[in-house]
Amino acid sequence: YSKGQWDSAVFLLKKAAGYPENFNPDTYYMLITSEVYAGDNPEALDDCDIFLENFPDSLLKPRVDYLKGRILYSLGEYEKSIIILSDFCHEYDSDEMYSYALFYIGEALYAGYRYDEASSIYERVVTDFPEAPKATAAQYRLDSISQRSREEKLLYLLKQTGEEYLFAKEEYEKQLRMYNSESVASTK
Secondary structure, X not given: OOOOOHHHHHHHXXXXXXXXXXXXXXXXHHHHHHHXXXXXXXXXXXXXXXXXXXXXXXXXXXXXHHHHHHHHHHOOOHHHHXXXXXXXXXXXXXXXXXXXXXXXXXXXXHHOOOHHHHXXXXXXXHXXXXXXXXXHHHHHHHHHHHHHHHHHHHHHHHHHHHHHHHHHHHHHHHHHHHHHHHHHHHHO
16 A cells, blocks of 8 residues: 555455454545545445445544545546535535535536536635645636636627628628619619
């Protein structure tokens, strides 16, 4: 585990957790983090549930709650991730992972095309936690949302002016045809 050999750590920690004397919060927390680093998110999610069911009073519970929300985000379960991370934020508002949880709530909202809601979350990360490692990424997302909004407005204006142009062109051609037909009739 300390050497970052995650696949080996997962194998050995699963084996260790099978013994009653090792069935404890520390072993399971290390197992969950090893699975996350090894990229085995479905297994990590299952082990989060085992941890939360068996060790609800552990000092590591906030970390596992946060990890569960992050894992759900990684698996594309955005709504579930928002719920878990929101619960984390309400329960542990002074935890050092709070700004990270807010950021990933914003990411889940962004991934779900809920840009207005995501924007308010990112704004909170930037203003309330300017020194947080995710503040720069949150600012980038805010800029992206702002640019997207401007592009949508420009596309709308372009569509409107395009429709007006086509209507004016058709009207002009219609008037021109009428004039030409009147001109031909008067010439005869």
